[in-house]
Amino acid sequence: MACVTCRKPRYKRLVDSLFPVNPADSNPVNTDLEKLIFLARSSPDHLDRIGEYLEYWLRRSVVRERHGHIQVAVKITERLISHCDSQQVKLLADSYLNMIRIVLESNTRDLQIFATNSFVAFSNHEEENTPYHRQYDFLIDRFAILACTSEQQESHLQIRVSGLKALKGLLAKMRREQELQLTIWEPDHLSKIVSAFLFNMQDQASEIQPVELDELALEAKGGLQELVRLAGLGHIDDVMRPIMRHFDASLTWTGHRHFTEKVFLCAMEAMQKQDRYKVLQGLVNHLDADVSIKEGVLTTLSNCVAMGADGSVGPFVLEVFQTLIRHLRTMCQSSSDSDLASFQAATVRAMGEFARVLPDYQKPDILILINDHIAPPQANSSVENQRLTGAILKCLRAVADTYRPSVLEMGYAEPLFLSLLKVLRFSDPGFQLDVAHIWHRLIDRHQNKGKIPFTTTWERLEDLGLSLGTVSQSFIDQVATTLHAYLCEHAQILSTSLENLKAFYQLLSLLLLECGSAIVSDATSYLSRLQDTALTNTALTVRHRVALHAIVAGLAHLLVRVCPSSKLEEGVGAVVSLRRSLGPYLLPDVFFAEQSLELSVSNVDVPEDLLFRFIGGSPLRVRSLAKRDGSVSGGIDVSVSLSQIMDVASQDTPHSFEQVTFESLNLKDEPLSENALQNDTASELSWNEKVFRAAHADVGSQQVQDIVNSTGSREDMREGRSHSIYEMELPKLY
Secondary structure, X not given: OHHHHHOOOHHHHHHHHHOOOOOOOOOOOHHHHHHHHHHHHHOHHHHHHHHHHHHHHHHHHHHOOOHHHHHHHHHHHHHHHHOOOOOOHHHHHHHHHHHHHHHHOOOOHHHHHHHHHHHHHHOOOOOOOOOOOOOOHHHHHHHHHHHOOXXXXXXXXXXXXXXXXXXXXXXXXXXXXXXXXXXXXXXXXXXXXXXXXXXXXXXXXXXXXXXXXHHHHHHHHHHXXXXXXXXXXXXXXXXXHHHHHHHHHOOHHHHOHHHHHHHHHHHHHOOOHHHOHHHHHHHHHHHHOOHHXXXXXXXXXXXXXXXHOOOOOOHHHHHHHHHHHHHHHHHHHHOOHHHHHHHHHHHHHHHHXXXXXXXXXXXXXXXXXXXXXXXXXXXXXXXXXXXHHHXXXXXXXXXHOOOOOOOHHXXXXXXXXXXXXXXXXXXXXXXXXXXXXXXXXXXXXXXXXXXXXXXXXXOOHHHHXXXXXXXXXXXXXXXXXXHHHHHHHHHHOOOOOHHHHHHHHHHHHHHHHHXXXXXXXXHHHHHHHHHHHHHHOOOOOHHHHHHHHHHHHHHHHHHHHHOOOHHHHHHHHHHHHHHHHHOHHHOHHHHOOOOOOOOOOOOOOOOHXXXXXXXXXXXXOOOOHHHOOOOOOOOOOOOOOHHHHHHHHHHHOOOOOOOOOHHHHHHOOOOOXXXXXXXXXXXXXXXXXXXXXXXXXXXXXXXXXXXXXXOOOHHHHHHOHHHHXXXXXXXXXX
């Protein structure tokens, strides 16, 4: 026997001497271990054979259940690997991994924990030229099982923590060894790794102490973030798919929405800022999975969008809104009202949160995109279309709430302006409120909405804290005609509920305040048309017509404060005072203060003295109270009929002016005096002739060339047009 022993190679004799006599002893003999390390360093060609012989010792110890010798074999291999350089590690790595696999196959939990901790230490060693044939399939499977174990043992928590640490070590080794990454991206492997992390991040085991749960969750979070960092932009979709499948299977979307939010936020923390949108894109695409989880996915999307969409630009932005609208359309066509209400609320919130983090230059495109999905108003619209229209208006309102253009022209660029005008045509009261709110948010750049009074007793804008805006005259010239046409149409289909009427009044008031003096001329033209509608449109209800009169009164009172003019203020104040005494229901003070205005007659005849008079889009004057022909009763009935009022109005209101040329001015014999004009009321001259002669009285004594020389440029005339109208002295014609 001595002869046989002497024939053993020296490395085998050294390995044999390292194992203690007591099988329960788990520490190798240190004196002989140093000799083995010196042999391995001096003769690296022996490393692979030393590893094979240590693996032989471990297999024999497992069969004989010598747990101490099992740990000795693993520890010797660890020491050898720690003293090898990066090029020599691969000679021992295969034998070492086989030893770890054998130990993990045992049913002894202490040995399994020992093997996982040993692998964590091994994963920190770097290798060069890693063999392409090396596989980690078994280790991935076994570590995931350990991390998800639910056996009730004293070492229960320690087993799960060791499994998580081993998975993290495996990922760290994969990150350093690019050749081995193909193994981990297989769907089966990813599913096991992701499930292990999610299982430990979620609070499911009530028997574990809170401190221990925090330790598990911390390890699992670190592992998931390591996986996301390893995935990068190229494989992040491969990581998102098993996460969402796990939530689908465990019904987490509906039962534990806070946990889904926690997981996706954790993943985005590990990603670069410009890549985080991929998580949101995965959530949006997952809406196609199942109807029952759509609301939960949208809720998670809303809570994660602040981090994920920050800095997102490009086609992804439009894709998100397109997809959300598509699913909203599907739900409107196939779901009950209760399901639609919850899904609609989640969609609106998701759009609002997404729009909140986008830059302002993207929001007009988003508003146009959403608005283009609104079907035009139809008389016999289906229930599905009505539901879809209401839902899209809510989405449009949510995006508009986040838009704050610094310049009004920016908020109403031509494409967006034309797109928003068509929503003014809806007759549904609920739709009208949403439309009014959208316009309020886009117009009100100085937060004036909450300060607008529904009275005519205030005197100064400063007392109410109202601020005036500025806008270019070219912008007003561009949009005024189209805007007036749509607003007039909207006024005729306006709902007569108090809330809708107040919203319409606020819309017109905000236009006046934000546009300032640039819109005064156009505003008076619109107020004239609005008053004519209240007078002539007998198809409107009594309440509707009275409401329009009250709105005109409130806006006229605001108008003289926006652009102060003594004559205009005197005329408007006279009518307001008369209405306050004889027709208080025609003022916003009374009309908007009443919760329900009940009228006892089916028609309203407003006397001439209670009307505001406008000429050519500019305020002219109010008839003198002394010129009234009839008396006004204290109620709705008046002595002057509506037909008589309209006859007088048709005589007094001009429809066109004569074209005044230089030749016609020079052909006049002599200027007319002011006395001649005052005595001309009995003549049969038309209103146009009266105005022409009044103008000629001021300039008739001048030569045409002098008039031309004294006239400024067209731009100067345009800038001073609104002020000159109110300061000019017009003759008395009656």
